Amino acid sequence: MTLTELMHAQDRRGCVGDGLFYRSGPFIIALRTRLADTLDLLEQFYGPCWASRDPAVAHFQVEVNSASGLRRWWRTQAVFALDGLHPFEPFPREHAFPLLEWGLNWSIATRAHLYLMLHAGALERNGQALLLPAMPGAGKSTLSAALAYRGWRLLADEFGLIRPADGAIVPLPRAIPLKNRSIPVIREFLPDAFLGPVFPKTRKGDVAHLRPPLPSLERQTEPAQPRWITFPRFVPGLRRPQLKRLEKSLGFTRLAQNAFNYRLLGEDGFTTLVRLVRECACFSLEYGDLDAAIALIAEITADAPG
Amino acid sequence: MKGTTPGGDRYLSPADTRVVATWGAESSVYCRRTGDTHLLSILPAELLAMLPPEPTDLETITTRMARSCAQPVTPEWTARIRSMLDELVRLELVDRLPE
Amino acid sequence: MHPAKLHPLLRGAREPSAVVHFSADDWNRCLRAARTERVLARLGYRIADAGALGRCPAAARDQLIAARAYPGFLQCRIAHEVSQVRRALPAADGDLILLKGAAYHCAGLPLTRGRQLRDLDILVPRTRIDAFERDLLAAGWESQPLDEYDQRYYRDWMHEIPPLRHPQRGVEVDLHHRLLPLTSRLRPDPDLLWESALPVAGMPGVRVLSPVDMLLHTATHLFHDGAIRGGLNDLWDIDELLRHFAAQPAFWETLPERAARLDLGRPLYYGLLFSRALLGTPIPAAVLTEVGRRFAPARPVNALMHTLVTRALPPQEGRSALTGLANWLLYVRSHWLRMPPHLLLPHLIRKSLRRLGGLDQHSGRRVDKRDSLRT
Numbered sequence: 001m002t003l004t005e006l007m008h009a010q011d012r013r014g015c016v017g018d019g020l021f022y023r024s025g026p027f028i029i030a031l032r033t034r035l036a037d038t039l040d041l042l043e044q045f046y047g048p049c050w051a052s053r054d055p056a057v058a059h060f061q062v063e064v065n066s067a068s069g070l071r072r073w074w075r076t077q078a079v080f081a082l083d084g085l086h087p088f089e090p091f092p093r094e095h096a097f098p099l100l101e102w103g104l105n106w107s108i109a110t111r112a113h114l115y116l117m118l119h120a121g122a123l124e125r126n127g128q129a130l131l132l133p134a135m136p137g138a139g140k141s142t143l144s145a146a147l148a149y150r151g152w153r154l155l156a157d158e159f160g161l162i163r164p165a166d167g168a169i170v171p172l173p174r175a176i177p178l179k180n181r182s183i184p185v186i187r188e189f190l191p192d193a194f195l196g197p198v199f200p201k202t203r204k205g206d207v208a209h210l211r212p213p214l215p216s217l218e219r220q221t222e223p224a225q226p227r228w229i230t231f232p233r234f235v236p237g238l239r240r241p242q243l244k245r246l247e248k249s250l251g252f253t254r255l256a257q258n259a260f261n262y263r264l265l266g267e268d269g270f271t272t273l274v275r276l277v278r279e280c281a282c283f284s285l286e287y288g289d290l291d292a293a294i295a296l297i298a299e300i301t302a303d304a305p306g
Numbered sequence: 307m308k309g310t311t312p313g314g315d316r317y318l319s320p321a322d323t324r325v326v327a328t329w330g331a332e333s334s335v336y337c338r339r340t341g342d343t344h345l346l347s348i349l350p351a352e353l354l355a356m357l358p359p360e361p362t363d364l365e366t367i368t369t370r371m372a373r374s375c376a377q378p379v380t381p382e383w384t385a386r387i388r389s390m391l392d393e394l395v396r397l398e399l400v401d402r403l404p405e
Numbered sequence: 406m407h408p409a410k411l412h413p414l415l416r417g418a419r420e421p422s423a424v425v426h427f428s429a430d431d432w433n434r435c436l437r438a439a440r441t442e443r444v445l446a447r448l449g450y451r452i453a454d455a456g457a458l459g460r461c462p463a464a465a466r467d468q469l470i471a472a473r474a475y476p477g478f479l480q481c482r483i484a485h486e487v488s489q490v491r492r493a494l495p496a497a498d499g500d501l502i503l504l505k506g507a508a509y510h511c512a513g514l515p516l517t518r519g520r521q522l523r524d525l526d527i528l529v530p531r532t533r534i535d536a537f538e539r540d541l542l543a544a545g546w547e548s549q550p551l552d553e554y555d556q557r558y559y560r561d562w563m564h565e566i567p568p569l570r571h572p573q574r575g576v577e578v579d580l581h582h583r584l585l586p587l588t589s590r591l592r593p594d595p596d597l598l599w600e601s602a603l604p605v606a607g608m609p610g611v612r613v614l615s616p617v618d619m620l621l622h623t624a625t626h627l628f629h630d631g632a633i634r635g636g637l638n639d640l641w642d643i644d645e646l647l648r649h650f651a652a653q654p655a656f657w658e659t660l661p662e663r664a665a666r667l668d669l670g671r672p673l674y675y676g677l678l679f680s681r682a683l684l685g686t687p688i689p690a691a692v693l694t695e696v697g698r699r700f701a702p703a704r705p706v707n708a709l710m711h712t713l714v715t716r717a718l719p720p721q722e723g724r725s726a727l728t729g730l731a732n733w734l735l736y737v738r739s740h741w742l743r744m745p746p747h748l749l750l751p752h753l754i755r756k757s758l759r760r761l762g763g764l765d766q767h768s769g770r771r772v773d774k775r776d777s778l779r780t
Contacts, residue, residue, distance in 0.1 A: 028464050030433065055429035057464040061437055083437045113474035114467050249332035253345055256334075263341065264478045267325060270336035270343060274327040339488065341481045 004047035022051040025172030025220050030058035034065055041097045041196060045175040048217040060107045064100045066093055082107050098199050098207055101175055109260045116272045117260040120160035122169050123152035124224040129169045130301060131160050131229045133258045139234025142182045145210050146290045149190050154216040164272040168223035173216045175209035183208045189290055226276055228301055230283045238288030241296050251282030314405040316361035317391055319354060324399055339398045350390050354399060361403050412720050414438040417448055419685035421455035432465050438720030442637040446472035446519030479522045480510050486525050486576040493544035498536050500610050502528040502602050508613040511605050516645035524577040531582035538566055546571045584622055591629060593667040616650045617660050621669045624676030632736045634717040643676045644684040657692045661699060670700030679714055
């Protein structure tokens with residue numbers, strides 16, 4: 001059953017009790033919430049994903065609800081819990097959905113050590129994948145979002161999950177949080193894509209979520225083989241994008257610094273990363289214009305990498 | 307004072323303490339002892355690969371390195387190899403046994 | 406306690422192949438508790454050893470395997486710290502004995518797998534402890550600035566010196582000169598430990614406690630030196646040490662007498678009792694009888710401890726008033742065992758004053774550590 005079917009088949013207040021189980025990429029999430037607006041948004045963003053009311057073994061047991069205690073009487077707040085513990089300070093009540101998304105990302109980053117986790121966007125075409133590793137603010141989400149609506153399947157906008165056993169990228173397509181200036185840029189670039197409400201003044205500024213294209217949610221359990229690694233950097237006003245071939249030694253070093261858990265994985269992390277870099281062509285890309293960047297990426301990914 | 311005369315100290319590098327990936331001129335080295343990863347340029351990488359697992363004195367190492375790099379053994383060359391070895395010792399990729 | 410009523414985590418630990426029959430709800434409770442108790446990876450190894458990992462649901466298997474990474478990372482870090490400590494100490498300082506996790510790891514005991522190892526605990530002769538400290542300080546370790554009360558607390562009443570840390574690596578190194586605080590009610594003689602300590606292969610100058618002493622120390626650490634609550638990981642150590650050493654000749658025969666000699670009979674009794682009750686550890690009936698006869702407390706105390714510990718040690722879901730009471734009583738007991746009453750009261754008062762005043766806000770990690778030492 002999909003999340004949409006489940007929400008329409010049942011009284012959604014039923015989710016209060018034992019919770020709701022749904023799939024995001026390789027993970028099963030057990031969610032408890034009494035917040036109707038959060039459930040609505042969840043359905044809008046993850047509608048085609050598998051979901052169930054019957055208990056399933058979950059990777060993450062999370063809860064997002066309004067804060068209990070005295071404070072709720074003068075300022076309502078939302079709290080996130082993982083395994084019954086509250087790793088963060090409460091958010092304003094109206095930011096419950098971004099809190100859930102952020103809390104889940106944090107949970108994944110701190111626990112999903114079955115994978116080498118790169119801080120990267122990832123897209124697939126004809127079974128071959130492009131990784132866009134970058135630090136926050138480098139325009140990785142914006143570029144991933146744009147490519148996802150220009151012929152590429154979105155695998156992930158935040159987590160490049162590399163499976164050590166075969167080097168494949170395991171998809172984790174999630175609502176793409178666009179920040180501040182990216183919101184109008186994407187609104188103009190993708191006028192038909194579904195963009196959720198703007199949450200003003202979160203910790204990261206204004207945030208609005210872009211829904212991944214439906215096929216990428218429908219195919220979220222299909223991995224892809226990485227072939228290209230491009231380190232993007234957004235440079236405002238840059239007309240002609242600059243693409244440079246990157247030495248593999250440099251690509252390796254930058255990825256080791258970029259990964260969430262490279263050090264923690266020890267030798268497995270090293271071996272997995274070496275394989276990834278051997279199998280991929282590495283580039284750096286500076287861009288100021290999405291169309292030009294997409295065209296350039298199409299050029300370098302047209303042929304098999306050298 | 308230990309190791310003041312060249313050839314006094316001996317060096318060794320047990321192969322099972324590291325994993326190496328070579329990228330053209332440079333190599334990434336994972337050190338199992340520390341969990342650190344290092345990027346080595348061609349000369350230290352060659353030195354590391356050449357070091358035998360049994361203790362070897364500086365003179366032997368210098369001579370062998372000079373041969374494989376087609377270099378004459380000069381005092382500068384010896385000093386260079388020595389400082390490279392010191393750096394590899396600091397990274398714990400190489401052990402130094404005092405005389 | 407009837408096994409069917411046990412928490413699924415305990416059921417999985419007792420009979421790892423039975424997890425293949427777990428419901429999704431059992432699994433979710435089990436995985437969550439195993440994380441909280443820091444035994445998720447250990448449970449995974451146990452299930453794998455029983456040949457059942459492949460028959461677990463994928464989401465459970467993912468987590469059991471992913472949980473191995475962090476303990477592996479911590480172990481590499483501690484093994485490296487041990488090598489740095491050895492390098493920093495001149496042979497003239499004499500030998501050192503690794504304790505607890507570092508000992509299990511360096512001695513290559515199977516129970517090290519999946520075990521989270523945070524600090525490095527080392528036993529050194531009391532006469533040498535100042536020299537060890539000086540050498541480590543000279544080699545770059547740093548002692549954290551402590552206020553006068555804390556300095557006195559460590560130097561006068563504890564069995565160790567204030568923790569040392571190398572700024573580049575951050576591992577906490579605790580040098581002990583005995584197993585229990587000087588003020589403690591039990592007085593195991595460190596000389597006896599040194600006499601039977603065993604060398605570690607490939608690490609000259611490094612030793613570990615003999616199997617019997619290692620087990621006694623682990624039991625003492627949980628049942629005499631701590632608040633018991635949250636100690637499932639320690640009980641797991643006891644269980645695995647017993648299962649592992651059971652195969653060694655004379656292990657069971659020498660255990661009770663050695664416990665008497667070291668003045669650690671009571672912790673041994675609790676260790677055997679609760680490891681068997683909660684984790685199903687196989688223990689020869691004759692040993693249980695003998696240890697019970699020689700070291701069990703008077704019947705009412707025994708019954709009370711049984712009630713308290715079987716509430717405080719299993720995973721705690723939600724909050725019940727009775728479990729809260731059990732936790733509190735065991736907490737008070739742990740202080741009672743460590744300090745004479747005239748010291749105990751001022752210390753507990755000072756501790757609650759600190760909590761109230763937030764004096765330790767600036768050094769969060771240290772507070773954690775002190776709490777784990779004291780409680």
